Every structure is written in structure tokens, then in C-alpha cells.
Amino acid sequence: MSNVYTVAVLVGSLRKQSINRKVALALAGLAPANLKLAIVEIGDLPLYSEDIDADAPPAAYQVFRERVRSADAVLFVTPEYNRSVPGVLKNAIDVGSRPYGKSAWSGKPGAVISASPGAIGGFGANHHLRQSLVFLDVPCMQQPEAYLSGAGSAFDEAGQPSESVKPFLQSFINAYGQWVERNKKA
Ligand code: FNR
Numbered sequence: 001m002s003n004v005y006t007v008a009v010l011v012g013s014l015r016k017q018s019i020n021r022k023v024a025l026a027l028a029g030l031a032p033a034n035l036k037l038a039i040v041e042i043g044d045l046p047l048y049s050e051d052i053d054a055d056a057p058p059a060a061y062q063v064f065r066e067r068v069r070s071a072d073a074v075l076f077v078t079p080e081y082n083r084s085v086p087g088v089l090k091n092a093i094d095v096g097s098r099p100y101g102k103s104a105w106s107g108k109p110g111a112v113i114s115a116s117p118g119a120i121g122g123f124g125a126n127h128h129l130r131q132s133l134v135f136l137d138v139p140c141m142q143q144p145e146a147y148l149s150g151a152g153s154a155f156d157e158a159g160q161p162s163e164s165v166k167p168f169l170q171s172f173i174n175a176y177g178q179w180v181e182r183n184k185k186a
């Protein structure tokens with residue numbers, strides 16, 4: 001049997017009806033047999049400060065770091081806020097990057113997909129996020145690029161992707177399955 005890789009999925013929106021959460025859940029359902037996706041929640045992480053992280057780091061930091069560390073791969077599904085990464089997602093990235101020298105992200109094959117009701121599909125957030133991933137040593141899938149525009153009408157009431165969006169999500173997650181296999185951490 002081929003390997004099965006666990007994927008920590010980070011969603012950059014805390015909104016109950018988040019389009020990006022729907023994207024993440026749809027990808028979990030469409031994932032190829034070698035990927036097992038699970039959302040890692042980021043909404044309860046205190047804003048990062050080295051002061052609170054010093055002697056007795058918050059339990060939420062430790063739980064989050066362990067969840068990322070124990071995953072084989074990391075997938076980011078994010079909206080764009082003011083042409084960049086939402087603060088809540090950047091905060092999670094910062095929390096996972098410390099303590100210095102013990103980053104939870106290091107070497108895990110990653111991918112980014114952004115979704116927006118707007119016309120450019122979160123392009124700015126998608127690429128700002130990639131900048132951090134370079135520094136964090138996350139080999140990030142280049143193709144297919146995934147900017148889901150006009151995403152306000154991409155899902156039905158039950159969170160199912162429309163027939164026009166589903167093939168795009170399917171090809172993205174299939175490619176990511178191959179990317180994880182090729183770039184798995186030794
Ligand atoms: C937005 N939105 C937005 N959209 C976009 O395409 N580019 C942007 O720069 C911004 N900026 C922005 C800032 C802030 C503070 C908010 C709250 C929203 C709109 C955004 O794409 C929309 O609210 C999405 O529905 C958010 O994603 P979720 O929560 O549905 O996953």
C-alpha cells in the first residue's frame with residue numbers, strides 16, 4: 001500500500017460561513033487516497049508575543065505547535081484582507097515558527113489556495129503568504145496556482161462546490177497529493 005500523509009489545513013478566516021472554510025472542507029472530501037486533511041483551528045491562539053512565550057507558553061501555543069509538527073504537510077486556505085494575509089493566519093504562522101530553531105513548519109510540503117468573492121481571487125494574500133513560506137523552509141507547490149475568484153457563488157447551502165468549481169478543486173488537490181509525495185520530509 002502507498003503512503004498516506006496527514007495534512008494540517010490552516011484556514012485564514014474565523015467566520016462561521018467562511019467561503020475559505022468551505023473550500024477547505026471540499027478539498028478534504030476530494031483529496032486523493034494518499035492525503036488525509038484535517039483543519040487545525042487557529043482562532044484561540046493569543047496574539048504572538050515573546051513575553052508570553054518565554055517561561056510558560058500558553059497551552060494553546062503548545063497544542064497548535066504539536067498539531068502542526070505531527071502533520072506530514074501543510075495546506076493554507078485563505079481569504080485576502082487588504083491585499084494581504086489576514087492577521088489571524090499570520091499570527092498562527094508566527095506562533096508555529098517559534099521557539100527559534102524549532103519551527104513546526106520546517107520542511108513540510110505546502111500549498112496555498114486563496115478564495116474571494118472579488119475578481120482577483122486573493123492573489124495578494126496568496127503571494128504574501130508564499131513569501132513567509134520561503135523563509136520558513138516550506139517547499140510550496142507552484143502549479144497549479146489557485147486563486148478562486150467570484151467565490152461567493154461557488155458553494156451551495158450545504159457547502160457543496162458548484163459543478164464549475166469542483167474540477168478546479170479536484171485538479172489542485174490531486175496535484176498537491178503528488179507534490180507531497182515528491183517533497184515529503186526525509
Ligand atoms: C476583505 N475582503 C477582501 N477581498 C479581496 O478580494 N481583497 C481584499 O483585499 C479584501 N480585503 C478585506 C479586508 C477585510 C478586513 C475584510 C473583512 C474583508 C473581502 C473578503 O474577500 C470577503 O469578506 C471573504 O468572504 C472573506 O473570506 P471568508 O471569510 O468568506 O473565507
